[in-house]
Amino acid sequence: MISRLLRGREVDRPFDASADVVVVGSGAGGAVVARELARAGRSVIVVEEGGYWAPEQYAAMTPSNTFRRMAREAALGAALGLGATPLVSLMSGKCVGGSSVLTGGVCFRVPDEVLHGWVHHLGLRDMGAGPLEPHVRAIEDAIHVETVPDHLRSRGTELFVEGAARLGIPMKPLRRNTAGCRGEARCNFGCPHRAKMSVDISMLPDACAHGAEILSDALVERVELARGRATGVRGRFLDGVTGEPRVPFAVRAPVVVVACGALHTPVLLRRSGLRSRLLGRGLTLHPSTRVYGLFDERVDGWDGAFQSAYSDHFFESHGITLMSAYGPPSLLAAGFPGVAARHRRYVRRIPNTAVFGAMVHDEGGGRVRRWLSREPLVTYRMAARDLGRLFEAIRILARIALAAGAREVVLPVFGAPTVRTARDLEAVLTPLPDARRVECVAFHPLGSARMSAEARDGVVRTSGEAWEAKGLFVADGSVLPTSIGVNSQLPIMAIARKIAHGIADGAMRS
Amino acid sequence: MPVLAPPRDFERHALRPRHRPLVRAVAGAMFAHEDGPSPARLDAFVDEVDAFLSFASTTLRFGLLVMLELVRFAPVLVAYRFATFVRLSHHDRVRVLERMERSRLTPVVLVFAAYKTILSLLFFEHPDEIAATGYSPARRRHLRALPLARPAATSPAAPPTAEAAE
DSSP states (O other), X not given: OOOSEEEGGGXXXXXXXXXXXXXXXXXXXXXXXXXXXXXXXXXXXXXXXSBXXXXXXXXXXXXXXXXXXXXXXXGTOEEEXXXXXXXXXXXXXXXXXXXXXXXXXXXXXXXXXXXXXXXXXXXXXGGSHXXXXXXXXXXXXXXXXXXXXXXXXXXXXXXXXXXXXXXXXXXXXXEEEBSSOOOOSOGGGOOTTSOBOOHHHHTHHHHHHTTOXXXXXXXXXXXXXXXXXXXXXXXXXXXXXTOSEEEEEEEEOSEXXXXXXXXXXXXXXXXXXXXXXXXXXXXXXXXXXXXEEEOSSOOOTTSSOSOOEEEOTTHHHHOEEEEEEOOOHHHHHHHSOOSHHHHHHHHTTGGGEEEEEEEEOXXXXXXXXXXXXXXXXXXXOOOHHHHHHHHHHHHHHHHHHHHTTOSEEEOSBTTOOOBSSHHHHHHHHSSOXXXXXXXXXXXXXXXXXXXXXXXXXXXXXXXXXXXXXXXXXXXXXXXXXXXXXXXXXXXXXXXXXXXXXXIIIIITTO | XXXXXXXXXXXXXXXXXXXXXXXXXXXHHHTOBTTBOOHHHHHHHHXXXXXXXXXXXXXXXXXHHHHHHHXXXXXXXXXXXXXXXXXXXXXXXXXXXXXXXXXXXXXXXXXXXXXXXXXXHHHTTSHHHHHHTTOOXXXXXXXXXXXXXXXXXXXXXXXXXHHHHO
16 A cells, blocks of 8 residues: 655645655656656655545545546546547546546557657657567566456447447457456546556555655646756645645755656646747647447446457558447436436436447647646647548447447437437438537547657657756656557556666666 | 545635526526426535536636536527526526537537536436436446356255266
8 A cells, every 4th residue: 555645735834855756746657667766776755736545435436526536627628629620528637646547447558550650760769669578568567467358348348349240340358457357347437446456556555665755735836957957846735625736845856757647747847947849749639439329238338347348450541449438327428418308318228328439549739838727728639630530430439339239329429419320320420520519538648748869859868858957857648759549558657667767777877 | 454544625616606596507407307306406416516616727617617607698599588597497498408409509519518518427426316327336247257156956855967976
């Protein structure tokens, strides 16, 4: 368990500390860096803006309670679509453990063709399959990546696989970081059984056991830089009543690792004085969408693994990954059409509903800017190619649902009628609806402080160190140089481990 | 294993007094059914919405309240009725929401979708409502991996089958 934790909301006097390394953010990137450097004998302090809840506590939370306590913006944040672009809901964690607490636990390696592009087109020789392999393996061992067994598949996922098979689309079992999953289908609201090996279970306790300390409810407002070198961080603890920043704190350290995620890392770096014009640009999101299939049979989609099968059949041709999914009944209810009696008729069919999902391997059309509040302004201009892919994903998912025997399919297009046949489907999608009406969500913001082989092409080196400041490292999804088209948890952790080992081997020694 | 006590929730509010009747009216129309929702349920629900929205940032809360004001004047935009939403009859409120959902004006549709999402998330979490959806907390599929128990003999005196005798 996490043993060395100071809750900022319970602190009422200024706090000052020193360490070898201060890590800003306790999610997939920050937790790995903290663990690796603590195990290497460094003194480490992890600073996290969110609060700490133990699994026993979030097990008792409703979905909305999870959202408001553990997710940024109570999960209501969004990237504003520019031009023909949907409003993209953004889901990211704000708690000890970060987004890893709120993911489905899906683990993919970076596809070979993506790594090939990093090495041969972007010149990132350190980021090929060979240099990353030991780190990927070590993380897979540490977080217990395993294939979801067939018996954990929900009936909804079985229908997804059956429908796809009838269309000749092969599906594969997913890998997740789990041990002892009981098929509660609530991975993205925190696993109540400690079965999902999110970093608050797998990494941070180990870091604490090796001496790392965690400050929660602590907002870092600035990385201190002196003569081009990082010297620590400064910020304020959140007030226990209002949640607003109040009591100041400072942590001095010769190495600062920023791992706030792709939406907040650029904001902090900009506020700290970094000037790179690329900071905050090139954000990719993996825009995702879903359809509901309404079946005659009882599906009870909540009984089984939250996610257990996927297909990369359309990855090379269309950049689309199909993914089984589910959601709590209260969220499913939001996606049904109608109000009052009509809506309630649909809600009563939730036990007969299966959810099929897909995400798009996108180009970097997003941008993160500092704005009026602590949260950034995120904009996203979807490339025409990606918009086409998004509609194609909707078409494929709906066809799979119909092939699986769905009586009715609810499309993710606000105001569109439900469809019962392929002809209905084409009637809705021809001509294509207004892109802004498409229901779209993103869980994998990446690439807003990307690594590069040359200073002019990115914000950090392949070592994770900022081109503009010595001793300042970035180790989260923002360093990924391109979209990867698959869930990003494992790649972020592997790259963070590589960066941590580089720090231990080089920067600390110097 | 000792567990740290959960931290206390922040005490914040998002809704001003003028917003509360509007949220109540929207929820009453959005989730209307034969038996309700009851006035007491709607009163409690407004508090739940307030608590939920209060965790958003200042800018997002501001945006959500601006959108709520758009709902207030939606009768003018989608039904050409010169009345605010709260002044409509229950029947007309339902019709205005239906028209918002089908509106040709995309911003109107997005405002409707945003509030429908927030309100549904909270409304259908109530134990009575979630039970009414047919949801069951039981999980059985993971048990399929367990070895099946041998069927018990029907009576102690039952003769062994030929297969068992072998």
